[in-house]
Amino acid sequence: MARHDRTRLPAAERRRQIITAATRLVAERGFWGLSMQDVAADCGLTVPGLLHHVGSKDGLLIAILEHRDAEDARALASLLGAPPLGVPSPSSSPSLSPSLSPSLSSPSPSLREVCAAVVRRNASQPEIVRLFAVLQAESLTPDHPAHAYFVARQQRILDEITALAKAAGGPAPPETTARRVMALMDGVQLQWLRSPGSDLIQLWADTVGDLP
Amino acid sequence: MARHDRTRLPAAERRRQIITAATRLVAERGFWGLSMQDVAADCGLTVPGLLHHVGSKDGLLIAILEHRDAEDARALASLLGAPPLGVPSPSSSPSLSPSLSPSLSSPSPSLREVCAAVVRRNASQPEIVRLFAVLQAESLTPDHPAHAYFVARQQRILDEITALAKAAGGPAPPETTARRVMALMDGVQLQWLRSPGSDLIQLWADTVGDLP
DNA sequence: GTCTATAGGACGATAGAC
DNA sequence: GTCTATCGTCCTATAGAC
Numbered sequence: 001m002a003r004h005d006r007t008r009l010p011a012a013e014r015r016r017q018i019i020t021a022a023t024r025l026v027a028e029r030g031f032w033g034l035s036m037q038d039v040a041a042d043c044g045l046t047v048p049g050l051l052h053h054v055g056s057k058d059g060l061l062i063a064i065l066e067h068r069d070a071e072d073a074r075a076l077a078s079l080l081g082a083p084p085l086g087v088p089s090p091s092s093s094p095s096l097s098p099s100l101s102p103s104l105s106s107p108s109p110s111l112r113e114v115c116a117a118v119v120r121r122n123a124s125q126p127e128i129v130r131l132f133a134v135l136q137a138e139s140l141t142p143d144h145p146a147h148a149y150f151v152a153r154q155q156r157i158l159d160e161i162t163a164l165a166k167a168a169g170g171p172a173p174p175e176t177t178a179r180r181v182m183a184l185m186d187g188v189q190l191q192w193l194r195s196p197g198s199d200l201i202q203l204w205a206d207t208v209g210d211l212p
Numbered sequence: 213m214a215r216h217d218r219t220r221l222p223a224a225e226r227r228r229q230i231i232t233a234a235t236r237l238v239a240e241r242g243f244w245g246l247s248m249q250d251v252a253a254d255c256g257l258t259v260p261g262l263l264h265h266v267g268s269k270d271g272l273l274i275a276i277l278e279h280r281d282a283e284d285a286r287a288l289a290s291l292l293g294a295p296p297l298g299v300p301s302p303s304s305s306p307s308l309s310p311s312l313s314p315s316l317s318s319p320s321p322s323l324r325e326v327c328a329a330v331v332r333r334n335a336s337q338p339e340i341v342r343l344f345a346v347l348q349a350e351s352l353t354p355d356h357p358a359h360a361y362f363v364a365r366q367q368r369i370l371d372e373i374t375a376l377a378k379a380a381g382g383p384a385p386p387e388t389t390a391r392r393v394m395a396l397m398d399g400v401q402l403q404w405l406r407s408p409g410s411d412l413i414q415l416w417a418d419t420v421g422d423l424p
Numbered sequence: 425g426t427c428t429a430t431a432g433g434a435c436g437a438t439a440g441a442c
Numbered sequence: 443g444t445c446t447a448t449c450g451t452c453c454t455a456t457a458g459a460c
Contacts, residue, residue: 008218008425019296029355033244036454047454057454077376116309130352138348140342140405141240154406156439172421187395193352194366209384246435259436261444369437418458 007044015053017043019067022060022075027131029140031061031145058145065149066129079117080109092120094129094183095136109166109184115181115204123200129189136186157182168183170212177212184208216254219256227265229255233280234272240341243273243357244349260366270357277361278342282353291329306341306347307369307397323376324423327393327416334401335412341401348398369394389424396420 001017021042026034029042036057040050054060109117122129161178170177189209192200221229233254238246242312254261266272321329334341351358375391381387400419404412 011425012404016427029244030350031244032241033350035452039454045425046427048294048428048456051455052425103273133352134349136402137346138242138245140345140402150251151406154403176418179400179415180396180421183396183399183403183419184392185396185399187399188391190348190352190398191391191395194363200427203391206388209388209392219445223443226443248432249434257443258445260438263437264443341458 001167005069011053014043015063018050018053018060019064023064024066024127026061027127030122032138034060036060043139061145064131065146068131072158075121079121080114086150094132094189095182108164108167111161111168111181114164115185115208115211119201124152126193130193133186133190133193145178148170168212172212181208181211219273223265226255227275230262230265230272235276235279235343236339238265238276239339239346242346246272248272270415273357276343277358280343281321289334291325291333307394307400308346320376321391322381323373323380323393326376327397327420327423330397331413338405345402345405354404365377366394369392377424380424384424393420 018039022034022039025038025042029035034057036047036050039060040047043050050060054063116205135146136150138144139150141147158175158178162174165174165181167176168177172180184207185204188203191199192198192203230251234246237250237254239400241247246269248259248262251272252259255262262272266275267332324339347358348362350356350414351362370387370390372395374386377386377389377393380389384392396414398420401412403411
């Protein structure tokens with residue numbers, strides 16, 4: 001393939017670059033604190049150049065979240081497909097992950113195993129975890145552009161853990177276990193992000209106690 | 213006492229009004245999304261009029277947090293002083309509360325009781341809980357004006373719960389119990405705020421399980 | 425696909441009158 | 443204690459050339 005000038009990337013590549021830069025900036029300042037000018041500068045673009053690709057500031061946020069969903073879907077495959085000698089799997093959703101379809105070809109892993117796998121991946125991408133922590137809190141207000149997204153996300157994740165908990169069959173009702181696991185995951189990750197040098201995997205193992 | 217015109221309140225009263233308005237606005241938009249103009253308008257002031265009282269935008273955030281600390285201290289008194297027939301206690305820190313001094317005149321309540329009391333109070337002031345949820349996430353970045361405040365706050369709260377857990381003497385190490393309780397509290401509150409109509413007290417009782 | 429130019433505001437903050 | 447006036451900066455977005 002022929003190379004392009006430094007100032008005229010193909011659209012898909014440029015879009016990926018924009019999303020990468022914007023992800024970091026949103027994780028640091030939230031959506032309200034995000035400046036299109038900063039994103040553009042990070043990409044070596046002017047603001048109109050940036051807007052050509054994402055349409056608007058809201059459009060940029062949507063692009064970020066859609067990209068995360070896609071990455072999470074890819075992460076799911078390698079996460080549940082090959083646990084011991086993993087394929088270079090790229091990413092996973094910070095607070096419990098993508099759509100865990102009810103039955104797969106491989107024997108479905110336990111709730112404890114899925115949590116451990118998610119935690120292991122999240123430990124390697126604190127920036128993404130922080131992105132979700134910040135947007136999750138910021139979007140509590142109904143007029144936030146990602147409000148509906150995060151309401152739906154919470155329900156989806158609760159449903160997925162509930163299904164896993166049902167299979168595991170602990171003493172508590174599956175819905176209760178799901179709420180507890182999700183709360184612990186979110187809370188422990190906040191503590192981790194606020195303690196530089198702490199180890200999320202260790203923190204999770206210590207804190208979670210006995211999971212069904 | 214003589215009444216003042218509507219446009220010239222005494223400083224203390226005006227300050228209280230400003231903090232009340234700003235608390236609501238920060239809870240909705242975070243610090244980066246806060247506009248001094250909005251705060252001023254809410255108080256029937258111009259921006260310079262507002263700045264006369266708080267000095268700067270950072271000064272306003274500091275005022276909000278100092279006011280919360282003071283309210284939390286007052287809440288502690290009535291919270292631990294008279295559990296059954298409570299004095300009209302005003303407020304309490306959303307994620308585990310003020311300085312619980314080691315020994316008081318009244319017999320120190322158990323960890324479970326303290327959590328229940330904090331949850332009961334937080335259930336009555338979702339706006340304050342959201343204020344802390346938003347600032348807690350936003351301030352993960354070291355350059356946030358409240359970063360140091362929230363790092364110190366996490367440590368203080370962990371220490372306080374650890375002391376309570378030590379007294380209660382469960383099976384797990386007190387520090388581990390403290391981390392678990394704090395994570396559950398933060399996580400459950402996030403779920404509560406994202407589910408309109410849900411009951412925090414019920415949610416906590418269901419989710420927390422057995423506490424020492 | 426990226427630019428320049430520019431519209432049209434909102435922002436935080438200061439100076440100085442009353 | 444509050445105002446008007448103003449500074450200088452930042453912001454998102456559009457129009458239109460290349």
